[in-house]
Amino acid sequence: MNNSHHEKKVVVTDKAPRAIGPYSAGVSTGHLVFTAGQLGMNPETGDLVEGGIQAQTRQALNNLKAVLEAAGSRLELVVKTTVFLKDINAFGQMNEVYGTFFTENFPARSAFQVAALPKGADVEIEAVALLPGDSEE
Numbered sequence: 001m002n003n004s005h006h007e008k009k010v011v012v013t014d015k016a017p018r019a020i021g022p023y024s025a026g027v028s029t030g031h032l033v034f035t036a037g038q039l040g041m042n043p044e045t046g047d048l049v050e051g052g053i054q055a056q057t058r059q060a061l062n063n064l065k066a067v068l069e070a071a072g073s074r075l076e077l078v079v080k081t082t083v084f085l086k087d088i089n090a091f092g093q094m095n096e097v098y099g100t101f102f103t104e105n106f107p108a109r110s111a112f113q114v115a116a117l118p119k120g121a122d123v124e125i126e127a128v129a130l131l132p133g134d135s136e137e
Contacts, residue, residue, distance in 0.1 A: 013070035016063040037124040038063040088113035
């Protein structure tokens with residue numbers, strides 16, 4: 001019997017910001033990859049990008065894309081995202097940018113306002129995605 005579906009594999013990439021705590025940027029197991037929440041941080045400097053909610057959303061999604069690709073997945077295979085917002089009134093601005101990354105066959109999504117985010121960020125986004133099977137590669 002193949003036990004590969006029960007293995008946990010840590011995802012590492014230098015194309016997304018390094019974890020700022022005792023967690024991994026992503027973990028894959030079986031047919032799924034789970035990402036950590038991604039902030040709008042520049043992977044090279046570790047600083048939040050300037051330009052507010054839209055710039056941070058764009059960078060967070062680019063970081064998410066990098067983690068997914070390092071795991072062997074891609075944005076088109078995302079089944080669920082969770083969006084954490086510093087201010088729910090910025091939902092429309094976030095959604096405008098989000099819609100340029102997810103254009104069809106949309107993943108399920110939850111979005112809500114939280115009391116605070118690390119580094120004073122405006123947005124944090126996490127995802128669960130499929131890993132392509134042998135038939136999809």
